[in-house]
Amino acid sequence: MDQSKLSSSDRLLVAAINLISEKGYNGVTTQEIASVANLSEMTLFRHFGNKQKLLESAFDRYHYAEEMRNLFKNKLVWELEKDLLTVSKTYHDIMNRNRKLIQISTKDAFQLPGFKEKIQQHPLQLLDFLTNYFEKMIEKGKMIHSDTRMTAFTFMMSQYGAFVNDLDRETNYPDIKLKPFIYESVRIFARAMTP
Secondary structure (H helix, E strand, O other): OOHHHOOHHHHHHHHHHHHHHHHOHHHOOHHHHHHHOOOOHHHHHHHHOOHHHHHHHHHHHHOOHHHHHHHHHHOOOOOHHHHHHHHHHHHHHHHHHOHHHHHHHOOHHHHOOOHHHHHHHHHHHHHHHHHHHHHHHHHOOOOOOOOHHHHHHHHHHHHHHHHHHHHOOOOOOOOOOHHHHHHHHHHHHHHHHOO
16 A cells, blocks of 8 residues: 555554554554654654554444445345345455454454444444345345344354455365355345245
8 A cells, every 4th residue: 555645644544454463452552653654653642642542543444334334325226136245245345455454353452441342333333234224125025024133143144254264364164265155155145035
């Protein structure tokens, strides 16, 4: 990423993500982050206040809730399999783009006060988007009746599990590749939920 085209805030966010994913939250100082971003530590404090708020801002800036909100608002065609394929592909594109953030969220940063609750907002919003979509699909007669929130959660967890396997560089199930999984899981799910 060409840092010269980024704002000072974004340069700090990118530096924090790269350093913390490599060294862990406690292994990185605000001075190091500022130095890698070619800024002063005072600039970091002026923009974010402290390292935890910087990391929280990175999650808010680069995680998927806003992109998913746009997808559910503007890109649905109201055909279950096509829509779920779009959701799944977009989800995996974003998660793979943000691999370092996900790695941070599964390590020591979870020990920070309030951090888990803050980052949990993104999957909870996706759960709401999917739940609302399923409710509308049922109203349109394009999906069987179900506990829509549980159905949405089931779909999300299958996608998240596949991402985590892929995050580990396919070491858990090396013969299962992500792209075929996406297509097959969506096809099975859509077939099961279509009246």
